[in-house]
Amino acid sequence: MWMSKCQKYRQELALLVGQDLDMVAQVEAERHVATCPDCRVHLQSLRSGQQVLQQARTQSPSNVAEEASVWGGVSRQIRVLDERAGRANWRGWLPAVALAAACLTVTVITTDMLDPLRLNSSRTVGEMSGGSNTPQGLLAPNRTVSNPVNSQPLRVPLPTSDLQLNQPENESNWIPRRGDRPQRFNTGPFRSL
Amino acid sequence: MINRIRTMSEPGTQSLESPPPGGGVSDARLVEAVRKGDHDAFGELVKRYEGRLMSVLLRFVRDRELARDLSQETFLRVYERLEQFDPSRRFGPWLFRIGVNLGLDYMRRRKRRLWPLLFSESRSETPPDPASADPRTQLDLEQEVRFVLEQIPEHYRTVLVLRDLENFSSSEIAAILNRKEATIRWRLAEARTRFEQIWRRRQAERSPEDRIAVPGDSEEETDHVDE
Structure with a gap:
């Protein structure tokens, strides 16, 4: 029973060393530590580890601010992306444009092929309407x-x-x-x- | 207990929500401008985040040029996916999520490539020479920390790096890793415990003069919560 209570606090102590607990939980954890020698030792070890990490944080990785900006390279590649996207947009319309052109071509050709026949037929009908015994459609x-x-x-x-x-x-x-x-x-x- | 979390911003935390230095335009407005075709607005976002992104990526890949390439790749992916970004959410965590994922993916690929080499037959299995100096003595604190971090499973290590080395808040890490904040806190507690255990074991294996001294470690004996 006592151990399970300690287990429950072990996790909180790991958060306590990084100031990741709210005030109520912090006070409660500290109260437990004051009465539990094992948890006190555990907290001490956790604080050592935390100090190592804090020191590593201040040491490395250094001089990132001195690095030249990546914006130049990013900007160039963005332009390439945009050009590709523009081309892709145009290509997206290509099938529709091709289909429309094909339909238009077929319409024009069909009309050209049919028009002389219609013209000739109508003229003949008009001119030969008197006296001929040829059937109108022939x-x-x-x-x-x-x-x-x-x-x-x-x-x-x-x-x-x-x-x-x-x-x-x-x-x-x-x-x-x-x-x-x-x-x-x-x-x-x-x-x- | 674990859900009794600290909601206020931690001291020393560089918040991703903080307004830009000099009180410039907000991220949301810049994103909107980029969507309308304003390249300069994207340049502003890049300049705003590149330093921190580089720093985070360096923690994972440990190579400056590589971190630079990955950060450039991150910004390109962000630009390509900007239409998918939900403007009601924060831009910073979204950007860092893409960056951290790129870094982790790179590390996983590298690990897969290196794994066969580590166990190949050509590798010389020379036992350590007791007469020669322990090579670990030449490692400085940073390398030693890196070594210990590599012993920790990735999902714990990532949280530890972001929180304790890069100073992101728990809520920001939750947003970056797309996990619940309670999960992040649980992982953080576990990661700190494991780091401490491995570190202590490593130091115990060393001779006293080779141990890495950490300032404040000595007064730690009296600095714990007794009062």
Whole structure:
């Protein structure tokens, strides 16, 4: 019972030597030490050890204040970090920018490929609306060529066989789709025109 | 009992919360400025803490150049992680936590590297020559303290170094090591007891003339709490 009480104070004595106890605990520990010879010896040893540490504290590590500041080196490395971070930010946007550019390119190309067909079709429909028995959706686009006999332009129908190669059967109102290849309009005998 | 702790600042303790010399801008404001891209504000923080950080790191690694490199590394890590810092908490302990962890990691790595060398077969196992002088006699107090500290387990040693050699308060050590203050006090008591035991044993092994004299040790006999 007595020993356990001492054990309880041993820890407090180790704090007492470094002034790490509050006033109440300090007074209580000192009161115990005054009545316990073993704890008095223990406290004495702890104080010796504490004095060694105190002396080591004042001795070393010395002259830290004389060291040149590390800010120069830190500052340089911080700039490198910031540059890397800037590049990383830009790289973060890169996939989005690339995707947008790709979408834009596809849109432009698709529009370019489809526009001549639509223009030709609408013009042909307008011009051939009277007198022709060709179904509206299968109207062959005309090309205007100069007439060597008089100055009136000649209207030459494009070969419908070429058109029919590309269009699905039994569809009178065929509209070109993405997979279709309108370049084939330029094939045949009028390619050079 | 251990939780009856001293809450006021200990005498001689350099508090991490104390305002900077000359009453400059607080750490929190400087951190805020750094977050907005002000490099000079970070320079101010570096200059404010580098001396103490160097001193702490020197206690662990014992090499000035290495301590300098580690302190530079600490500031870089602090800069990189500044977005993660909670501004409602104290900046100093957070910085020292990063620094102390770097120092301890370095020591652990070095220990792992040295361990095989210590037990390699190439190491000469020459017994000490009784005729030659004890090499420990050439050690000064600092080296002897270092030797004793190395005998103490790391989690006790770290607390002892920060409290008794670097004068941090218990609450600051708790913040640096991310432990409860009661845990720190328990470890501190244990570390002091172990240091004293090892020191006493080392001194007892020495001849009386080789023992390291500590000023105030002699009057210690009469200076204990009797009155």
